[in-house]
Amino acid sequence: MGDHPLIPDYGGACIASIVPALLEPGPTTPPWLPAAAVEADQVVLLVLDGLGWDQLQDRLATAPTLAGLDGGPVTSVTPTTTATALTSIATGLTPGEHGVVGYRVAVDGEVLNVLRWSTADGDARRHIDPEQFQTHPAFAAHRPAVVTKAEFASSGFSGAHLCEVRFNGYRVPSTLVTEVGRLLRGGEPFIYAYYDGVDKVAHEYGLGEHYDAEVAAADRLVGDVLSVLPPGAALVVTADHGQVHVGDRIRTLHRDLLPHISYQSGEGRFRWLHARSGRAPALHEAALAHHGHDAWVVTREETIEQGWWGPAVSSAARGRLGDVALVAREPVSFHDDADSGPFVLVGRHGSLTRDEMLVPCLVGTG
Known part of the structure; x- marks a missing residue:
């Protein structure tokens, strides 16, 4: 990819x-x-x-x-x-x-x-x-x-x-x-x-x-x-x-990430992880270790500094981002139980x- x-x-x-x-x-x-x-x-x-x-x-x-x-x-x-x-x-x-x-x-x-x-x-x-x-x-x-x-x-x-x-x-x-x-x-x-x-x-x-x-x-x-x-x-x-075309290549978050996560947002190919208080650095480290082969693992600040959202980011936009993002670089999707619909998505984007x-x-x- x-x-x-x-x-x-x-x-x-x-x-x-x-x-x-x-x-x-x-x-x-x-x-x-x-x-x-x-x-x-x-x-x-x-x-x-x-x-x-x-x-x-x-x-x-x-x-x-x-x-x-x-x-x-x-x-x-x-x-x-x-x-x-x-x-x-x-x-x-x-x-x-x-x-x-x-x-x-x-x-x-x-x-x-x-x-x-x-x-x-x-x-x-x-x-x-x-x-x-x-x-x-x-x-x-x-x-x-x-x-x-x-x-x-x-x-x-x-x-x-x-x-x-x-x-x-x-x-x-x-x-x-x-x-x-x-x-x-x-x-x-x-x-x-x-x-x-x-x-x-x-x-x-x-x-x-x-x-x-x-x-x-x-x-x-x-x-x-x-x-x-x-x-x-x-x-x-x-x-x-x-x-x-993702098909059944669905990735479940590694158990080492779970103690650091409060909730998730985003979607399967751009999954935001929202850290528990004080745990963002540990979450980033665990995400890199376990999912870095499938995804670009980036922090909120890295996406802003690299211009992913444009040259200016409003306070409202910044506040809607998570702490660590799993941005799929392979044809995979990262699962979240709260993110579901009427059927399993075969083709994806994000x-x-x-x-x-x-x-x-x-x-x-x-």
Whole structure:
């Protein structure tokens, strides 16, 4: 997987730079963004959740539409997880600035599941206000039209990263295309669209034939969106993260770590360990000894000093990090009994490997 983590290119070819380049362009177009996107009269930004650059390159024959678009790879953010990455795309900010620093984050001694907006006690919207958790405006306060699944519009996570946008819900992929076409005909200058199928299939089935079929389906979706672009419009396709096929390579924490741990947050490929009082150094030492062969074992301060979260880290963001992180560099996942879902995840993400970090930024025109 690589000897060193791939640090996001904050300020450069990174998903956090896409929306600022489209909505508030500077005097020159960034070299990583095809000029057609900036010069267009109307722009559709389509996020294909879970489609990594390397996974796409391995499947160009089954994705001819995507293969024919202009552009290349950009980096995701830390960690390579949907909650953090979508917030960076929408706000144009680094995780250190917006503070949504993971899928499961520490909040006043609880662990908040950001996508479900829940804690161990259930729905967290009553005591963790999404709009106060993440206070920066989405899309530089332009209030664009957003096309996403209808059930997402009222979620806590949407309140945190898509506050005050104009929601246009869809139920199935065909209606995503219909909604985008309707909005384009209505003259919308910028439309944000989100599709989660690739990620869902990767999680449940891994990167085998089911994933291949879903990438082909997503490619047809891109073709359908291109077909409704009027002259002078452009489609920008990106993703929030890539994927790794983990399968049953699940690692249980070594017993020597357990006396030092209060609780865990994060996710399988970016597992935060929160130390008991005074035990952070011992926890770090034990984690290095027993899991250093599978993971980059780093302290909170090391991740901040090395720029994993961006050049600036707010006090709120810092307070949501753990003491020691196990960041998988091999195709493994670190188990936490409190981190579970309706099925065992086969494909995963979250770490800073190339497969997870690089995503496409591709442009096509009407």
